[in-house]
Amino acid sequence: MQVTKLENNKEDVHMRVAAYCRVSTDKDAQAESLENQMEAFRYRLALHKNWDLVKIYADEGLSGTSVKNRARFQEMLDDCRAGRVDYIITKSISRFARNTLDCIRYVRKLQAMGVQLYFEKEGIDTGDASSEMLMTVMASFAQEESRSISENTKWGIRKRFEAGHEVKVRLYGFRHDEKEAYQIVPEEAEIVREVFRRYVHGESRADILKDLIRRGVKPPAGDCWKPLQLDRMLQNEKYVGDSVLQKTYTESHLTHRQIRNHGQVPMYRVVGAHAAIVDRHIFEQAQKISDMKKICSGNSTYPYGDMLICPLCGKPLTHGSLSNFSYMGRRIQNGGWGCYGDGGCRKYLLIQNFLDAAVISSYNEKFDEEAEQVDFYWLDDSVEGIRLGEDKVTICWKAGGRNRVKLRVSDERFLPSAFADYYNGFLGRIIRGEQKNNCKGLMGLKGANVNDISQKRMRDKHEDNKSPGAKRGQEGADCGVLPGQHQTGGTGRQS
Numbered sequence: 001m002q003v004t005k006l007e008n009n010k011e012d013v014h015m016r017v018a019a020y021c022r023v024s025t026d027k028d029a030q031a032e033s034l035e036n037q038m039e040a041f042r043y044r045l046a047l048h049k050n051w052d053l054v055k056i057y058a059d060e061g062l063s064g065t066s067v068k069n070r071a072r073f074q075e076m077l078d079d080c081r082a083g084r085v086d087y088i089i090t091k092s093i094s095r096f097a098r099n100t101l102d103c104i105r106y107v108r109k110l111q112a113m114g115v116q117l118y119f120e121k122e123g124i125d126t127g128d129a130s131s132e133m134l135m136t137v138m139a140s141f142a143q144e145e146s147r148s149i150s151e152n153t154k155w156g157i158r159k160r161f162e163a164g165h166e167v168k169v170r171l172y173g174f175r176h177d178e179k180e181a182y183q184i185v186p187e188e189a190e191i192v193r194e195v196f197r198r199y200v201h202g203e204s205r206a207d208i209l210k211d212l213i214r215r216g217v218k219p220p221a222g223d224c225w226k227p228l229q230l231d232r233m234l235q236n237e238k239y240v241g242d243s244v245l246q247k248t249y250t251e252s253h254l255t256h257r258q259i260r261n262h263g264q265v266p267m268y269r270v271v272g273a274h275a276a277i278v279d280r281h282i283f284e285q286a287q288k289i290s291d292m293k294k295i296c297s298g299n300s301t302y303p304y305g306d307m308l309i310c311p312l313c314g315k316p317l318t319h320g321s322l323s324n325f326s327y328m329g330r331r332i333q334n335g336g337w338g339c340y341g342d343g344g345c346r347k348y349l350l351i352q353n354f355l356d357a358a359v360i361s362s363y364n365e366k367f368d369e370e371a372e373q374v375d376f377y378w379l380d381d382s383v384e385g386i387r388l389g390e391d392k393v394t395i396c397w398k399a400g401g402r403n404r405v406k407l408r409v410s411d412e413r414f415l416p417s418a419f420a421d422y423y424n425g426f427l428g429r430i431i432r433g434e435q436k437n438n439c440k441g442l443m444g445l446k447g448a449n450v451n452d453i454s455q456k457r458m459r460d461k462h463e464d465n466k467s468p469g470a471k472r473g474q475e476g477a478d479c480g481v482l483p484g485q486h487q488t489g490g491t492g493r494q495s
């Protein structure tokens with residue numbers, strides 16, 4: 001939703017303004033006292049030459065009472081009805097009404113009389129387009145509220161709504177002005193932009209973090225940057241100018257404990273709620289990258305995402321590290337893409353370097369630009385799809401056209417089907433415990449298999465400890481070596 005704020009000419013037209021204040025008895029600090037609220041309103045009124053004060057309406061000493069018992073509120077409604085008021089300013093939603101449902105009801109009623117409202121704390125002007133959006137959000141809360149019966153729940157939801165704004169939380173890159181609106185802090189914003197830029201260009205969170213620490217960049221909090229701070233930064237929708245309401249909510253009116261909202265109550269996203277630090281496209285790319293790097297089904301899918309499909313069975317390929325696999329005496333760099341996800345056929349495994357080389361050379365040819373490595377940020381922008389074959393790759397471009405490239409494998413044994421065959425044998429040896437491997441990220445091994453292996457390894461370790469001499473002889477057995485291939489530089493390997 002894109003909201004354009006329409007500049008109105010409030011300053012030119014004289015407006016008859018009323019203010020409404022209320023103090024509830026229970027726990028109002030001095031700053032919230034009736035006199036202070038009234039003082040604040042007088043100050044505001046004095047600032048606007050074209051505002052003519054109608055009256056300050058003030059109800060005192062009433063908490064959670066119905067409108068019936070709020071004499072001044074009633075009087076204000078009467079004056080509005082009589083056409084004496086154009087604009088009402090009030091401290092906050094909770095001062096104005098008992099709950100959001102009430103609030104919406106009165107706002108609608110007043111708007112029908114041609115009266116707009118301004119809620120100081122929330123920064124909502126009901127005459128603004130963007131506020132209309134916030135009112136819609138409020139209406140959703142109200143709907144939720146009307147379903148609940150108990151007064152306690154109502155109170156809880158209102159508190160949740162207030163908590164949902166999260167206006168009081170200090171966020172790196174922003175500060176709050178007096179109205180608690182987000183203002184950009186330029187030096188910090190520059191760091192935020194840098195972090196996003198580097199992340200979408202393929203740098204890992206760990207590398208970015210290390211560099212920030214090395215340069216002595218001041219962290220959002222504490223003495224030293226922590227991984228979690230970077231994670232939160234890369235996920236925070238506030239950097240793109242949005243606000244998610246009700247990220248947390250209050251458990252109950254008794255505990256007032258703030259709980260992270262995992263769907264227990266509705267969440268609302270307000271797009272364009274304040275100034276943005278990061279471009280929306282980059283932000284969205286960062287979210288996609290982050291999703292791809294989540295190793296949920298045993299393998300990550302960065303940077304190709306779901307572009308790669310097994311030509312033999314049609315299942316999406318996943319990325320695996322192929323850790324400790326040798327390739328002509330050297331480790332296979334950057335892992336591979338194989339049909340080893342859920343229900344995969346395990347008959348196709350393409351080494352990433354060969355795929356990357358094909359995609360990069362096609363990209364450079366197509367756009368006459370030098371890309372050195374495959375990064376999601378340009379892959380996402382320029383590639384429509386990639387079709388894989390046994391020895392060919394076809395790249396379809398978003399700009400139109402396609403490239404068909406031969407996979408330049410150094411050895412026929414690395415053609416995807418042949419390689420998958422060999423790899424399956426290797427996996428089998430690991431599962432049977434005949435071969436050791438650091439299974440982390442190894443494709444095709446997950447869940448129960450890994451547990452079996454680690455149990456077997458525990459037993460081995462136990463036995464190794466009993467006969468230390470046997471251990472040395474096993475070193476190097478971690479390496480998978482292709483059939484008929486002599487490993488160079490390997491030491492202590494049993495042949």
Ligand SMILES: [Zn+2]
Nearest residue numbers: 310313339345
């Ligand atoms: Zn397959």
